[in-house]
Amino acid sequence: MPAMNIVQAVNSALREEMRRDDRVVLLGEDIGRNGGVFRCTEGLIDEFPDRVFDTPLSEGGIIGTAIGMALYGLRPVPEIQFLDFIYTGFDQIVSEAAKMRYRSGGQYSVPMVIRTPFGGGIKGGHYHSQSSEAYFCHTPGLKVVVPSTPTDTKGLLTTAIRDPDPVMFLEPKKLYRAFREEVPEGEITVPFGQAKVRREGKDVSIFAWGYMVNVSLEAAERAAKEKNVECEVVDMRTLVPLDVPAILNSVKKTGRAVIVYEAPRTGGRSCGSRGSTRRSRTPLRTCTCRTRTVCSRESTRRWRSEPQITSRRAW
């Protein structure tokens, strides 16, 4: 098995799905000859010159035309260079992609994967760092996926491309080249709606996604060493659909929950505790567990406050 980082895992999933299904096309800014600003699509234009498109600089145009391609029967995978730039296409995502199946009574659908790097860690200031996954989790019709390892990246992206619904695929840019792991060659898929316990523990449950999984694992190691507290770290992997049983199983055991995310506090936690019905409403409370949130402050980011970039593997 080759060792891969997340950038290579994205590339591998795209390449294999493009080989398997000639309806898969890529479009985005600088994704062709340049291979994307993070190099996720490097070399794909050589193998698929008629299915990789450098587009004009317009997120609304990229997403809008990708929706049209999906309606026609293709499987477009648009890349948005940074999640921070997606908002001129936000109307298209919320009003067209997310609503199409519902509003057409199932006559039309939008099987499309919007790939985009999100989150902080590259000293990019607020226009290269935000974590606005809550906007998308709030919109029925979208699925929201956040991998945190190379293997999950390949498996979840493959599942996303084959999924019949529009998927927001948020890539934690801080982890793009942070570490490598052995990734199985050939086809691997990771199902949506299944969280993964990254570290077992009996004292407190930590629920996280993306780069915060990595941070939580580091914190768990320190808590074990310095405080003799055993944390269980649960990587949510998909925020919609959310694995509620996994949350309940963990807090039943520990009775304490910490939700960790990069976004500001207001509205951000709803990603990790979706609920509006009796059974799923605040599952943490039904277990009478104590819950804390670790997240960003209610201000935008500044790059000067970020720690030095590390590349060590945390687990």
Place this chain on the structure above:
Amino acid sequence: MGDLLRVIGDDGSANPQLDPKLSPSDAVRLYRLMLMERILDNRMLGLQRQGRIGFYGPSVGQEATIVAPAMTLEGNDWIFPQYREPGAALARGMPLLDLVNQFMGNAADAVHGRQMPCHYVFRNGNFMSISSCVGTQIPLAVGAAWAAKIRGDRVVTLVYFGDGGTSTSDFHAGMNFAGVFRAPTVFVCNNNQWAISLPVARQTASETIAQKALAYGFDGVRVDGNDALAVYRAARDAVRRARAGGGPTLIECVTYRLGPHSSSDDPSRYRDEREVEAWWRHDPLTVYQSYLRHLGIWTEEFEADLEKAIGEEITEAVRQAETNPPPPVETLFGDVYFQMPPHIEEQLEDLKRVRRR
């Protein structure tokens, strides 16, 4: 009206250089669809006033710009409508009863009462689902055309929007992508002079909407939108060019919204009734009648028979539609995703439990 493309002369004759030479059956079909749209609009507005449907967006005065472009398409082509094109849906084969069921949002409505009236969809005719958001359909039409080009299909997409729609960022994005990728898309702008309460001069300082195409690297044409043959001719040429690989075209149809924006609108608040009266003298139906009369088809009797037949068809569709019950509660929750995920299933079960109480 200046340098507009016109085909039907004042005497009802078609300019021989520009005449698209419709077959007699197509010539009548075009008229029947326009008349159907006119009568349907009046009847549906009446039903809305009686509280039998919730809302309606009429298209009175724009029948030529709506029906004629749709008639130039082939079966595999696609339409991305705005929200004022029942005549185009009917031209693509949508049954009248389906339309009326949608206006009523009943159990037979294909979209289960989810969308407000006038937001119909007809996949069998490649007639795209309608959004209330102005302009969002434009990049979609370009994307579908681009996809057809990638697949090597000789398919054309046609997108309708209004003068207000040309102010949106999606108009710019769609036009720009269509130009860069030479997408086989025909852009049909129904310039009806008013975007709800704002005149076109407040949407754009451009002298014409057609000239905007120049900036995107393709042709724009400006036609008399109340001359059905002119609209047909321009659309047919644009569709042919797109199908042959010649890229997109923008057609500005200069027309007028003779009625309100919708059943909720009162145009007397913002426009002069004398302006409306002037445009009634250039009604697309009477312009086209003069052409049919010139051909020897249109007579008072022909008109009376056709109006009677259409009226009966609508009466029957309304009668049938009103026998349908409301959509079942399950349809509130379906089609959010391909498969209903657990959290929506739970909410459906919850609602059922509450209703049982």
